[in-house]
Amino acid sequence: AQLEEDLHKALESNSFDVFYQAKVDSKGQIVGAEALARWFHPTRGLISPADFIPIAEETGLIIELGKIVLTKVCKQLQLWFEKGIKIPVAVNLSARQLINQNLQDDILNLLHQHRLPNELLELEVTETLLLENLDAALPILNAFHRNGIKVSIDDFGTGYSSLAYLKSLPLNTLKIDKSFIKELPNNENDKAIVEAIAYIAKALGLSTIAEGVETKAQLNFLQSLNVCCFQGFYFYKPLPVEAFEDVMNQQI
Numbered sequence: 419a420q421l422e423e424d425l426h427k428a429l430e431s432n433s434f435d436v437f438y439q440a441k442v443d444s445k446g447q448i449v450g451a452e453a454l455a456r457w458f459h460p461t462r463g464l465i466s467p468a469d470f471i472p473i474a475e476e477t478g479l480i481i482e483l484g485k486i487v488l489t490k491v492c493k494q495l496q497l498w499f500e501k502g503i504k505i506p507v508a509v510n511l512s513a514r515q516l517i518n519q520n521l522q523d524d525i526l527n528l529l530h531q532h533r534l535p536n537e538l539l540e541l542e543v544t545e546t547l548l549l550e551n552l553d554a555a556l557p558i559l560n561a562f563h564r565n566g567i568k569v570s571i572d573d574f575g576t577g578y579s580s581l582a583y584l585k586s587l588p589l590n591t592l593k594i595d596k597s598f599i600k601e602l603p604n605n606e607n608d609k610a611i612v613e614a615i616a617y618i619a620k621a622l623g624l625s626t627i628a629e630g631v632e633t634k635a636q637l638n639f640l641q642s643l644n645v646c647c648f649q650g651f652y653f654y655k656p657l658p659v660e661a662f663e664d665v666m667n668q669q670i
């Protein structure tokens with residue numbers, strides 16, 4: 419309850435920031451980023467989204483927090499766009515946001531206000547969340563698709579993925595959950611799961627990205643499966659804007 423009260427205050431006092439974690443291709447080139455919310459608590463210091471996102475969801479504050487994150491990301495995308503840095507940034511969406519009727523208008527308005535090509539914003543949604551809210555989410559997903567906003571399924575493999583649904587939804591990418599990457603290439607079950615996901619994705623015309631890549635051995639195995647892209651500490655941690663820009667500038 420204390421944390422809930424603090425969350426209210428934090429929303430008023432703008433105590434949130436966004437970190438950026440690079441997504442790279444098989445050559446290690448940065449091809450995108452994921453935006454990750456950070457909360458700087460006055461006494462507790464940095465609080466992980468794993469701890470405050472669930473509270474924000476329960477209390478409904480996630481709608482407001484989600485808008486703050488989306489707005490910060492669009493502002494940042496505009497600054498980068500003007501500097502010639504044109505990489506897409508993915509924002510995580512919670513269930514409450516996805517079924518909110520205003521979401522698509524809010525997002526399209528933000529992109530317009532910041533004079534951004536729609537392709538620069540991407541969205542990440544978990545599979546369970548999506549399938550549990552499919553009736554409300556489908557028209558919104560269709561609207562994103564029509565408007566060139568890509569949607570990834572986050573933490574893929576951990577929910578009750580119905581392959582039939584996957585086929586019928588306007589999705590672009592499967593993000594292989596980091597729990598399946600952790601013990602590669604030694605765990606035979608995880609190897610089989612990751613191979614199957616890569617195969618399904620290919621068959622359904624979806625691209626894949628592996629998250630939580632921490633070692634060269636994991637990377638080698640994933641590359642042998644033609645997984646397109648990678649995200650993880652082996653490459654880059656989630657970084658504050660300035661540090662992320664340094665990385666981008668070194669690459670150009």
Ligand code: G
Binds near residue numbers: 468
């Ligand atoms: O950044 P970190 O790896 O600690 O993130 C922990 C979890 O919080 C992840 O599941 C991530 O998807 C989620 N998360 C981070 N930022 C946001 C956000 O802005 N909105 C939502 N809904 N979830 C987020």
Ligand code: G
Binds near residue numbers: 439572629
């Ligand atoms: O649930 P989601 O997929 O959005 O989670 C992203 C989370 O994964 C963030 O909390 C981020 O800090 C974390 N993360 C990113 N890269 C790695 C990694 O290589 N290893 C581990 N263990 N966590 C990672």
Ligand code: NA
Binds near residue numbers: 452510542572
């Ligand atoms: Na995510």
Ligand code: MN
Binds near residue numbers: 572574595629
């Ligand atoms: Mn994930």
